Amino acid sequence: MGTDLSPESLALLREAIHLAEEAERGGNLPIGAVIALDGEVVARGRNAIWQPSLALTRHAEMEALRNIPSQLWPKSREMTLVTTLEPCLMCAGAVLLHHLGRLVFGSMDPLGGVTSCLDTLPWYFKEAFTRIEWRGPCLPSECDPLYQRVLEYERRRGPIPPARPAQA
Numbered sequence: 001m002g003t004d005l006s007p008e009s010l011a012l013l014r015e016a017i018h019l020a021e022e023a024e025r026g027g028n029l030p031i032g033a034v035i036a037l038d039g040e041v042v043a044r045g046r047n048a049i050w051q052p053s054l055a056l057t058r059h060a061e062m063e064a065l066r067n068i069p070s071q072l073w074p075k076s077r078e079m080t081l082v083t084t085l086e087p088c089l090m091c092a093g094a095v096l097l098h099h100l101g102r103l104v105f106g107s108m109d110p111l112g113g114v115t116s117c118l119d120t121l122p123w124y125f126k127e128a129f130t131r132i133e134w135r136g137p138c139l140p141s142e143c144d145p146l147y148q149r150v151l152e153y154e155r156r157r158g159p160i161p162p163a164r165p166a167q168a
């Protein structure tokens with residue numbers, strides 16, 4: 001897992017940081033992601049878990065994956081997903097299921113990042129992980145402050161209220 005960053009990846013990460021700041025201004029967590037193909041950004045994603053309505057799977061990486069034009073999917077192996085924060089289990093799984101070729105993240109997430117469980121992934125995902133170039137943390141100096149704010153927002157919010165039981 002390398003951490004060095006090409007000038008091209010740095011520019012993409014800076015765009016993801018910009019999206020993270022937009023997400024925060026919109027009332028969500030400061031996390032952003034872009035997907036690049038042949039040096040061009042083909043999809044963008046901002047965290048959108050709280051606004052406009054509660055949707056806890058609307059992570060920046062999931063949003064970016066959903067925004068890829070469908071005609072580009074045959075080239076997924078040539079795509080790079082660049083995200084400000086180490087992906088969670090759900091997003092890492094989605095990236096592997098979509099067969100992206102490269103992933104670059106800016107900051108580690110020791111509380112929710114996927115790295116801590118890479119050794120115990122189910123076989124399919126473990127095998128898929130051997131085919132992706134996985135890089136990070138590549139820009140902690142700029143992405144760690146965003147992550148610290150993620151933790152502050154989560155602390156302020158407290159635990160997610162339990163779902164109401166169905167009426168009998």
Ligand SMILES: [Zn+2]
Nearest residue numbers: 059087088091
């Ligand atoms: Zn995620």
